[in-house]
Amino acid sequence: MYSLLLMAHSVLRWLVLLTLLYALFRGIRGWSGQRPFTRTDNTVRHNTATFAHLQLLIGYTLYYISPLIAAFRYGGAAEPAFPLRFFGWIHPLLMTVVVVLITIGSSAAKRQTTDAAKFRTMTIWFSLALLMLLVAIPWPFSPLAQRPYLRLF
Template identity: 30%
Template sequence: MIKDLHSYFAYFVLLMLIIAVANAVIGFTTNKKFTAKDLRISLFALIFTHLQLLVGIILYFTSAKGWQTFSTTKIGDMGGARLIALEHPIIGILAIVFITIGWSKHKKQETAKRAFGKIALFYGIGLVLILSRLPWKIWLGLS
């Protein structure tokens, strides 16, 4: 059940991140004013990524493919399990760190353009990192 929640909620989280990055890029390139709507889009993307992390941590420590694999297998012997047991969680945490930094930095900017720029940069890095370490075959049911 937690695995399904983590998998299905990921679609929503990715959608929110894509919307937040696109909104920030549009705001940055068009010199748009940073409004309450822009703040909410960025905030919801931040909140949902953190919720996904929380569900992922629970899954990691309760699933046979998470901590158990990592703690009982040498890294060189992991093969395909390395993505789930090591790369996906570490890169996911790193991505959420970037997203959190972007949220924190955007609040300190004096102009809307710079605020949009911080969101676009840091949320964009987070999105790319997440996309790079998704277990695509498992997630899309290809294996």
């Protein structure tokens, strides 16, 4: 089960990133071009938040069943190695903040009265989330912790 969840978490990372980028593209285009906030824009906004929440749920599940995190929690070392600290508290904390930013942006955009305000709100909050997301993902080239682009069994 652990390897299946790890694979799902790895694949879903790309879905979250792509929907967030697409939502930002639509937000910037709508905000700068005075376009109407269409049903498609609303669906993209909603799907971005839904995929982020699903990713967070899988991430929390992995956190509690991961042998890596168990080594961090119960290792007893005075100063654990940085990758253990990254996955033990930095990654979960930053990703939780990312999902909170996406949720606030999605919810606030939905409640705006004008189309320009919806696009502006979505763009600002999702941009903040994207910046933090790019830092918190363990890219293969990251100085924080390295993981492959895609983890398949």
